[in-house]
Amino acid sequence: MAKDIRLVIKRQANPKSADYVEEFVIPYFPKMNVVAALMEIQKNPLNAKGDVTTPVAWDCNCLEEVCGACTMVINGQARQACSALVDQLTQPIHLAPLTKFPVVRDLVVDRKVMFDNLRKVKAWIEVDGTHDMGPGPRVSPKVQEQAYRLSKCMTCGCCMEACPNVNPKSNFIGPAPIAQVDLMNSHPTGALQRERRLEALMTEGGIADCGNAQNCIKVCPKEVPLTRSIARLNRATTFHGIKSWFNK
Amino acid sequence: MSHSYFWRKLHSLSGILPLGIFLMVHMFINSMATLGQENFNRGVSLLHNIPYLWFFELVVIFIPILYHAFYGIWVVYLTRNNIENYRYFRNWLFYLQRVSAVITLLFVTWHVIGLRFSEGVISNNITFEFVSAALNQPVILVLYLIGLLASFGHFANGLWSFLVSWGITVGEQAQRTAAYGSFVVFIILTAVGINALLAFI
Ligand code: SF4
Ligand code: SF4
Numbered sequence A: 001m002a003k004d005i006r007l008v009i010k011r012q013a014n015p016k017s018a019d020y021v022e023e024f025v026i027p028y029f030p031k032m033n034v035v036a037a038l039m040e041i042q043k044n045p046l047n048a049k050g051d052v053t054t055p056v057a058w059d060c061n062c063l064e065e066v067c068g069a070c071t072m073v074i075n076g077q078a079r080q081a082c083s084a085l086v087d088q089l090t091q092p093i094h095l096a097p098l099t100k101f102p103v104v105r106d107l108v109v110d111r112k113v114m115f116d117n118l119r120k121v122k123a124w125i126e127v128d129g130t131h132d133m134g135p136g137p138r139v140s141p142k143v144q145e146q147a148y149r150l151s152k153c154m155t156c157g158c159c160m161e162a163c164p165n166v167n168p169k170s171n172f173i174g175p176a177p178i179a180q181v182d183l184m185n186s187h188p189t190g191a192l193q194r195e196r197r198l199e200a201l202m203t204e205g206g207i208a209d210c211g212n213a214q215n216c217i218k219v220c221p222k223e224v225p226l227t228r229s230i231a232r233l234n235r236a237t238t239f240h241g242i243k244s245w246f247n248k
Numbered sequence B: 001m002s003h004s005y006f007w008r009k010l011h012s013l014s015g016i017l018p019l020g021i022f023l024m025v026h027m028f029i030n031s032m033a034t035l036g037q038e039n040f041n042r043g044v045s046l047l048h049n050i051p052y053l054w055f056f057e058l059v060v061i062f063i064p065i066l067y068h069a070f071y072g073i074w075v076v077y078l079t080r081n082n083i084e085n086y087r088y089f090r091n092w093l094f095y096l097q098r099v100s101a102v103i104t105l106l107f108v109t110w111h112v113i114g115l116r117f118s119e120g121v122i123s124n125n126i127t128f129e130f131v132s133a134a135l136n137q138p139v140i141l142v143l144y145l146i147g148l149l150a151s152f153g154h155f156a157n158g159l160w161s162f163l164v165s166w167g168i169t170v171g172e173q174a175q176r177t178a179a180y181g182s183f184v185v186f187i188i189l190t191a192v193g194i195n196a197l198l199a200f201i
């Protein structure tokens, strides 16, 4: 069965150049995903008109939806190219880079801002030195279970892409780092820095900029309970704010 | 805690307390019209003669409305809506919250200029006859209906959002129940508001 697949790809040669759209027609094979389709273009970089062109650049790594590197906008929605099966997509397949991050080339974006935001909210657990400090504190299974769901975040940026309040006009840090504060605060050692993280969330561009559109939880491929974390931390920051005002 | 956190929270709070409460009281008082012309006029003149009225109007109504409106315009500006690609129920409500914000702002401005400041300064003789004459013009009646629905919707959805923003409803189930609750608030306000409006016709 010789079927062809049509791809409409938004491209950009470098961070400064203008974007343009190029179409491609590539041969179909069963069970192919978007990464495989991009590999076909790489093998034979001809566009739909038959002209030789530069192969489309994209990022990928794990190929099993755990690294987040291949995230792009596929038919209008942010998702991973490696888990987007061609059979389940309407054609022509529209591919575009994520819009909330600077484009490096074609479908490759720079998600540095997400890591900067994790740093901003102190999303790590401080351990005092490298010497043996004996076994860590016990964590109840209930907390472990919640922590596991939060720890699945792969910093892919889908939630940032879908959030209407993350955009060039606002400096909202977005939902992903907020959930990571919930994760770090739930750990008994991490909880020692709890208040510092809450304070970081209460700065400009912090948790208060969430407008409860709840798109983030709908699009997260790892089913991170983002809106629950946001609401929990809304409560925690409110209490912390009131408490510190009375303690001033 | 930065200032932006405080002001943003205050924006959420001001929509409920005092503005939402004021909206409900306002609809309740309007409902005196359903008891007839006499009752309405007596109620209004009683209201206009309570002590420290200017203080209540300033502190409970005008300042919060101005704050909520101006900060709200900024919040609307900061959003980049995306319902074409992400057609989720909550995203629709998020979008409608902004649309209804703009309609409500225009409506309230027009309403206050037309009724409260109709005599240049604060006017003291709003009567049943005056309101009735205005509302019997079909254009004005339709604009009032649109304005009322927009403000009720904005308040009801804002109530849901307030409960999340202040960390009161955290879990999905709680948020869903709160959504039903705010829908009931919307229906009750609409019924009471429109009933009062039609009493002038
Ligand atoms: S709930 Fe908040 S963080 Fe999530 S998409 Fe909406 S505005 Fe963004
Ligand atoms: S929370 Fe989900 S959507 Fe957001 S970055 Fe993490 S894995 Fe991606």
Ligand code: FES
Residues within 6 Å of the ligand: A059, A060, A061, A062, A063, A064, A065, A066, A067, A068, A069, A070, A071, A080, A081, A082, A083
């Ligand atoms: S390649 Fe890692 S998520 Fe797609």
